[in-house]
Amino acid sequence: MSAKPDIQARYDAERVWRDFPILAREVHGKPLVFLDSAASSQRPASVIAAVDEYEKLHHANVHRGVHQLSQEATALFERARERVRDFVNAASTREVIFTRGTTESINLVAQSYARPRLQRGDEILLTGLEHHANIVPWQLVAGQTGAVVKAVPMDRRGVIDVAAVAACIGSRTRIVACAHVSNALGTVLPVREITRLAHARGAVVLIDGAQAVPHQRVDLKALDCDFYAFSAHKMYGPTGIGALIGRASLLESMPPWQGGGDMILTVSFEKTTFNELPFKFEAGTPNISGAVGMGAAIDYIDSLGIDAIHAHEQRLLEIATRKLDAVPGLSIIGTAPDKAAVISFTIDGVHPHDLGTILDAEGVAVRTGHHCAMPVMEFFNVPATARASFACYSRESDIDALVAALAKAREVFV
Amino acid sequence: MDLKDLYRDVILDHNKSPRLFGRLDPADSSADGHNPLCGDRLHVTLRLDGDRVSDLRFDGKGCAISVASASLMCEAVKGKQRAEIAHLFGEIHEVLTHHDAPVPDDLGKLAALAGVREFPVRVKCASLCWHTLNAALDRSSTPAKTE
16 A cells, blocks of 8 residues: 555546446446456457557558558557557567467566477476466476476465475576466565576566456566566456566577567578567567557556556455455465455355356356466465455446345355 | 255255265266356265166255255256256257247256356356266266356
8 A cells, every 4th residue: 555645546446447348248237246257357448449540540560561551550560569568668679579478478588598408307497376368378388398386385374384385496497487466366476586596596587467467566677587478358458468577688599489470580481580689589470459459458547547446446355355355255365465455265064066057147258167266276275365456437326236146145145 | 046046945955955865886977067166066976777867865065056056956867867867958958048948848846047147157056966977978088068
């Protein structure tokens, strides 16, 4: 709660809510209460319009034609890259690679950075709260190289302690890969300290920033990690587009991971010379309209101010935590002191899957299941949880609707 | 869409107090069922007397629909011949997956599951136990799936 009161006072959640056309619809005859933004956020009218305008007026292939449309499409695509660079304060657009999203970004690093370097017995260090997207790519490359995947344990609150990380980094640790914010628990990880520790021991650091970038300011120059991955669709942009930000010196040393058009300078049947950064890693025609939408999403976030969004969501987290704690039989899973606005919970006597169905009938959309984080579910010894996650457009009344719907669920089951 | 149609009293009752819950030891056959989407896990053990399921039990963890469906299934198939069980499975499968399928009279208490078909994402919860039972009957050693 570091935000100044004047930022909070100026934040008009009702007006922000009205920027998102889908939120006005009904579900099963009830007003939609969308509390599943950690899975995928909704899009404001400005993002929808930017993509629409691109499709109607500017579309052609990028980096190819001399004709007007190709030049316009290229300019819009590269403008989006600059917006992404600015958004996370990366050093240069050469370090901004468009991918299909966080998952592809992590796979790119695993296959292009890690695979050629890892030796049998080398270690890849993850944490106990990772999303499957930051586990499975490393298991694949471990299987290919003989490297070993390890995980820093979390404590009962879902906290990854810096000391626990320090204890796990050994002489064979080559890569440390961790979430910035846990999708299942909301825990904010001490990524700056983790990066320092890893660098001091010669390991490179990848951070899965999918759940961080929509909710808090991310400054990669200050963070100093080697790779940072995120997706547009969790930050009010389209699906199927995201970014990998990588340290230029590392990206230059890495082989391309897919071959095709756009990533080459010259091709003959004897030899191909690869294009420069970032194009070396962008084989084939990219998701141009997606990139345009991602750029527009960043414009939208900037128009509200990421610090104001953060303050608003932290206020909602505090209120929601208090109100949910008062629901009989409800246990919050994940109680880290530093959390994003994500609340996982279980209710005695009501399976999360049943809860999800009952809440849906009330128009309340929450995620139920293992949240692509099965090791987290196992750690807390639950098969699944329900998860309410908040975004810039969430309102206090959404929390009340959730609490009222939970009372209905208890009526049915308890 | 009416929740009362999904969570009928019979279902809530069998969820709260599942019948034939536990494991038979010794058993003639057993199988595990897993629905990875929601984390439901069931285990079915059974004893055979020729082609007749003379006794069976289930245990595991799951949502109300999967627990109640397993409990109702165990009650319904206990003492029945393989062919009768296959017939019941065909009927319940039809009822669960076809919106307009009539509910046959011989389904008995299993008819309480008919409301599940209005909730397509929950059909797999209701069918997991049947796939698990079939796996046990086939004496398959591979876990049953709802796919």
